[in-house]
Amino acid sequence: xxxxxxxxxxxxxxxxxxxxxxxxxxxxxxxxxxxxxxxxxxxxxxxxxxxxxxxxxxxxxxxxxxxxxxxxxxxxxxxxxxxxxxxxxxxxxxxxxxxxxxxxxxxxxxxxxxxxxxxxxxxxxxxxxxxxxxxxxxxxxxxxxxxxxxxxxxxxxxxxxxxxxxxxxxxxxxxxxxxxxxxxxxxxxxxxxxxxxxxxxxxxxxxxxxxxxxxxxxxxxxxxxxxxxxxxxxxxxxxxxxxxxxxxxxxxxxxxxxxxxxxxxxxxxxxxxxxxxxxxxxxxxxxxxxxxxxxxxxxxxxxxxxxxxxxxxxxxxxxxxxxxxxxxxxxxxxxxxxxxxxxxxxxxxxxxxxxxxxxxxxxxxxx
Numbered sequence: 001x002x003x004x005x006x007x008x009x010x011x012x013x014x015x016x017x018x019x020x021x022x023x024x025x026x027x028x029x030x031x032x033x034x035x036x037x038x039x040x041x042x043x044x045x046x047x048x049x050x051x052x053x054x055x056x057x058x059x060x061x062x063x064x065x066x067x068x069x070x071x072x073x074x075x076x077x078x079x080x081x082x083x084x085x086x087x088x089x090x091x092x093x094x095x096x097x098x099x100x101x102x103x104x105x106x107x108x109x110x111x112x113x114x115x116x117x118x119x120x121x122x123x124x125x126x127x128x129x130x131x132x133x134x135x136x137x138x139x140x141x142x143x144x145x146x147x148x149x150x151x152x153x154x155x156x157x158x159x160x161x162x163x164x165x166x167x168x169x170x171x172x173x174x175x176x177x178x179x180x181x182x183x184x185x186x187x188x189x190x191x192x193x194x195x196x197x198x199x200x201x202x203x204x205x206x207x208x209x210x211x212x213x214x215x216x217x218x219x220x221x222x223x224x225x226x227x228x229x230x231x232x233x234x235x236x237x238x239x240x241x242x243x244x245x246x247x248x249x250x251x252x253x254x255x256x257x258x259x260x261x262x263x264x265x266x267x268x269x270x271x272x273x274x275x276x277x278x279x280x281x282x283x284x285x286x287x288x289x290x291x292x293x294x295x296x297x298x299x300x301x302x303x304x305x306x307x308x309x310x311x312x313x314x315x316x317x318x319x320x321x322x323x324x325x326x327x328x329x330x331x332x333x334x335x336x337x338x339x340x341x342x343x344x345x346x347x348x349x350x351x352x353x354x355x356x357x358x359x360x361x362x363x364x365x366x367x
Contacts, residue, residue, distance in 0.1 A: 037173055040064045041180050050081070050188040051090045057155070057181060058097035069134040069158035070097055074185070075151075077102045079269050084192040089218045091270060099132065104151055114144040114151055117171040117178065122158060130156045138162035141171070143178030147186060155181050201275040203253055204260035212274035212282055216344065217337040219272075219286055220328060227331035231285040231293035234324045234348040235263070235300070238360040240279040243317055251311045252279075255319055258309045266299040281321075282348075290327045290365065297323045297363045305361065320361035324352030327366070 043060055047053035054072065062070040076082055082092040082100055092100055104111050107129045110118045122137040131137060137158040145153035155178050159165060199211035207215070216232070223230045237243075237259060244252040256279065263281060264273060272284040283300075285293055301323065308316035326347035328340070335343070347366035355364040 036064050037177065041177065044180055044184045047184065047188065048191075049088065050084060050185075050192050051088055051095075053184055053188045054095045054098050057184075058095070061155075061157075061177075062097075065157060067157045067159045067164070069131050069137060069156075071099055071131055071134075071156045071158075072097060072153065072181075073099045073101060073104055073107060073130060073156065074145075074153045075102070075104045076100045081189060082269055084189060084196065086270065086272065088192070089215070099130075104153060108142070110142055111151065111154065114142065114154065115146075116144065117174040118142045119165040119169055119171060119174075120167055121162065127158075130154070131158050134158055136160045139165040141165040141174055143174050143181070145178060145182035145185070147182060153182070153185075154178075203256055204275050206260055206264075206281075207272060207274040209274060209276050212272065212276065212284065213341065215272050215274075216284060216341040219284055220332075220337055220340050220344070223287070223328055224331055224333055226287070228287045229289040229327055229330045230344070231288040231290065231325060231327045232344050232348045233283040233285065233293065233297055233300070234276070234326075234345075234352040235281040235283070235321050236352055236356065237279040238320045238322060238356070240319075243319070247311055247315065247317065251315070251317075254311050255309050255317065259304055259319060259321065262303045262306075263300050266296060266303050288327075289330070290325070293325050293327060294363065294365070297325055301361065301363065322352060322355035322360050323363045324348045324350065324355055325363065325365045326351060 040060055043056050044053065047056045057072050058070050062068075074081060079100075085092050085095075092098075101107065108126050110126075119141045120139065122131075122140045127137075127140055128134075130142065131140070137160060139159050139162050141157040143155040143157075144151055145155065157165065157174075196207075196211075199207055199214075201208045216230075219230045222228075237255070240252065240255070243255055256275075260273070260275065260281065263283065267273060267283055267285070270286045272286070274282045274284075276282045283296075285296060288296070301321070305318060305320045308318045310316055326344050328344060332340070334340070351364040351366045355362050358364065
């Protein structure tokens, strides 16, 4: 009988040649992997904006590393990074695979002491918050993002192959990738902060009038594409001159800051708030119709007047404000973006004037 099965290698020379061939093939794979990693690291470092960087990290790494899922968890307790994205006209939830959280500690057991990459089996009860919506994962790699010795996020790979990421695998390359990713995010955020510095009010930390004009056109264009409405609240403190006259401009500044904080506590993370000038504020409510705008305006009215503002030295003042509301029709297309933005501002401002004339501390809607 003719036995066609391969004969075992018994000759030492043949065994050595086979091992050299295997090592050569493995070295070639490692070289190709290293080149891909260098290319991806370079792409991450070359990203010019925060939105571009997030896309390069999630989509680019998933493609270059051939894994089924890549996610980026970013700790953003003050919603600053999300506001930076919104400032560039990008909704934070539009970045699939990017998870913004107030704290990373409770997302997975490994996050409590993560200082170097963790590789091992995927456990749904442990890792589902790191990979929202992912299915069929069998192994994962969790790479820490560190800033000032504090864990501020993680870069996560998920594979359907149970042997793709195990504790037996080396993690130096992954650790380097996590470090580069963290630095790139910091740099992109710093660039965004500098760009927005000229669009920010120094007293409240809110955006300023210039920013609002730009953002308003963007949101009107978005509402046109999506067939949704956009609402604008124009707000003015009642009898603010009396506060300045009786408590000085420092007291007035305290009131401005406190009122801004109270307003900020009532609006959504997707909304854009701006100090329009002096004691006047504006809030752009994305995707909001008249009913929702009324509800938020009512919450703001009550939050501002709920308790006196402490001006120091035992001096307090109860303050109120008046609000004018204007809303675009869902999907409206009449006129160019600038004229439609100017019209919405004028309508909200006219409604605010009626609220002031009708007795203050009230809400009026554009006619």
